[in-house]
Amino acid sequence: MSEVFLRIIPTDEISSQRRDVFDPGILRRAAVIVEDVRARGERALREYATCFDALDLSAPLILTDAALASARDGISNEERALLTRTAARIRRFAVAQRACVSDLRLEIPGGAAGHSILPVKTAGCYAPGGRYPLVSSMLMTVVTARAAGVEVVWAASPKPSQLMLAAAAIAGADAVLGVGGAHAIAALAYGAGPVPPCDIIVGPGNAWVTAAKHLVSSRTRIDFLAGPSELLILADEFADAALIASDLLAQAEHDVDARPMLVTTHPPLVDAVNHEFVQQLRTLPTRETAEAALMKGFAVPARDMDQAIKLCDRIAPEHLALHVRNADEVAGRVRNYGSLFLGSKSAEVLGDYGAGPNHTLPTGGIARCFSGLSVLNFLRFPTWMRINARDAAAALCGDAESLARLEGLEAHARSASIRDRKAVNP
Numbered sequence: 001m002s003e004v005f006l007r008i009i010p011t012d013e014i015s016s017q018r019r020d021v022f023d024p025g026i027l028r029r030a031a032v033i034v035e036d037v038r039a040r041g042e043r044a045l046r047e048y049a050t051c052f053d054a055l056d057l058s059a060p061l062i063l064t065d066a067a068l069a070s071a072r073d074g075i076s077n078e079e080r081a082l083l084t085r086t087a088a089r090i091r092r093f094a095v096a097q098r099a100c101v102s103d104l105r106l107e108i109p110g111g112a113a114g115h116s117i118l119p120v121k122t123a124g125c126y127a128p129g130g131r132y133p134l135v136s137s138m139l140m141t142v143v144t145a146r147a148a149g150v151e152v153v154w155a156a157s158p159k160p161s162q163l164m165l166a167a168a169a170i171a172g173a174d175a176v177l178g179v180g181g182a183h184a185i186a187a188l189a190y191g192a193g194p195v196p197p198c199d200i201i202v203g204p205g206n207a208w209v210t211a212a213k214h215l216v217s218s219r220t221r222i223d224f225l226a227g228p229s230e231l232l233i234l235a236d237e238f239a240d241a242a243l244i245a246s247d248l249l250a251q252a253e254h255d256v257d258a259r260p261m262l263v264t265t266h267p268p269l270v271d272a273v274n275h276e277f278v279q280q281l282r283t284l285p286t287r288e289t290a291e292a293a294l295m296k297g298f299a300v301p302a303r304d305m306d307q308a309i310k311l312c313d314r315i316a317p318e319h320l321a322l323h324v325r326n327a328d329e330v331a332g333r334v335r336n337y338g339s340l341f342l343g344s345k346s347a348e349v350l351g352d353y354g355a356g357p358n359h360t361l362p363t364g365g366i367a368r369c370f371s372g373l374s375v376l377n378f379l380r381f382p383t384w385m386r387i388n389a390r391d392a393a394a395a396l397c398g399d400a401e402s403l404a405r406l407e408g409l410e411a412h413a414r415s416a417s418i419r420d421r422k423a424v425n426p
Helices: 024-040 042-052 065-074 075-097 134-148 162-171 183-188 209-216 239-253 268-281 287-294 305-316 326-333 348-354 394-406 409-419
Strands: 105-109 110-117 122-126 152-156 175-177 200-202 231-233 261-265 297-301 317-325 340-344 384-388
Touching: 024 042, 024 183, 042 065, 042 183, 065 162, 065 175, 075 134, 075 162, 075 268, 122 134, 134 152, 152 183, 162 175, 175 183, 183 200, 183 209, 209 231, 209 326, 231 239, 231 305, 239 261, 239 268, 239 287, 239 317, 261 268, 261 287, 261 305, 268 287, 268 297, 317 326, 317 348, 326 340, 340 348, 394 409
Parallel strands: 122 152, 122 200, 152 175, 231 261, 231 317, 261 297, 317 340
Antiparallel strands: 105 110, 110 384
16 A cells, blocks of 8 residues: 655645635536526426436435435434434534524614514525435534524435435424435525425535535525535644544545645654554545545644644634644634634544534635534524604714715605604604
8 A cells, every 4th residue: 555645835835725616617517407497497307316316207306204204213223313312412502502692672862773583484405415425414404404493494415315314304304305416406596396495505515516506696595615525633742643643534534625634833743644644544444535635635834833823724624623732722812714623532523423513614715704504594683773762863863864965865865854854653
């Protein structure tokens, strides 16, 4: 077996490592599919499902209550208990998140203003299929939507297994669209037959799913556009090379385009981690995929912790794991990440598999401006205002009138001023 190395790059090359989330060619081809499903609905959806998902002509596109319940009851007791425990941990965290936000009421001149918190009505949740069907993503997306109070939750996953359908049932999905790719996203966005047009579409997927989410984002809300998964480990001289290699290999086996990364204040650690890769890959069933991903990863030696923290913030990774002695102190200084794992005991895979926080996270550096999936994605914050004391609101009306005239909008000015001159019923 050939040795596998994380290539060492200088600090000034970090920005060049950022990748676009989708290929322009895929975007163009996905646009054709999305528009066709928008125009022809269920008929086009079935044609693409037959072509791309190998769906049998007689197989149902949609699986509803009876099929989901049958799948849930058909798996083993151990599997059902595992999915139920994991869903409960995800739900507990999401419910606690929801409790952190509340309606607002603020006194203003002559009355009050505020916001209400309302969930969207319909959500579409995507769970990848492919070589590694992500049952955990079904739980992460559907459970979170339900915890936010979403009334109607549809899931989509290509060729869903009995385990995937059982997860959908346990999570609380109303139905599962048994197709994937751009055509599934188009159906969730625009509706197709019994599939309703969704107010939001969330969940990870391949380049076709990501491209389609971009294309429909003017029609429906999305969580964010994410590319291949990534893990950055920040390590010092106290870090364990075997643990680092284990965590990076767990990330690398996702996909050949996954991105394992290491920033360290202790340069000899890079060689030690590379040596561990060689040892651990010998018995790894997913070795071929993991090796390919490792070759696309990198390591960056930093002169000290201050520089290492700045490098981590420049990378803004999906997952950031702190394998350092003073993890709590460093955690208070880093800013840009999708999810943070403090200390070597806090394995990133525990986040993947339902410790509580959601594993649907921003990649490719967009953690600088996006957060991971949460109940907040499914909530709206419409504002309101009530003026019930005309005299107390006089200054407010006067300022509105003056600002309107500054902008040249006379009808706006008159609308404000008339309330100073005329009694207005509540």
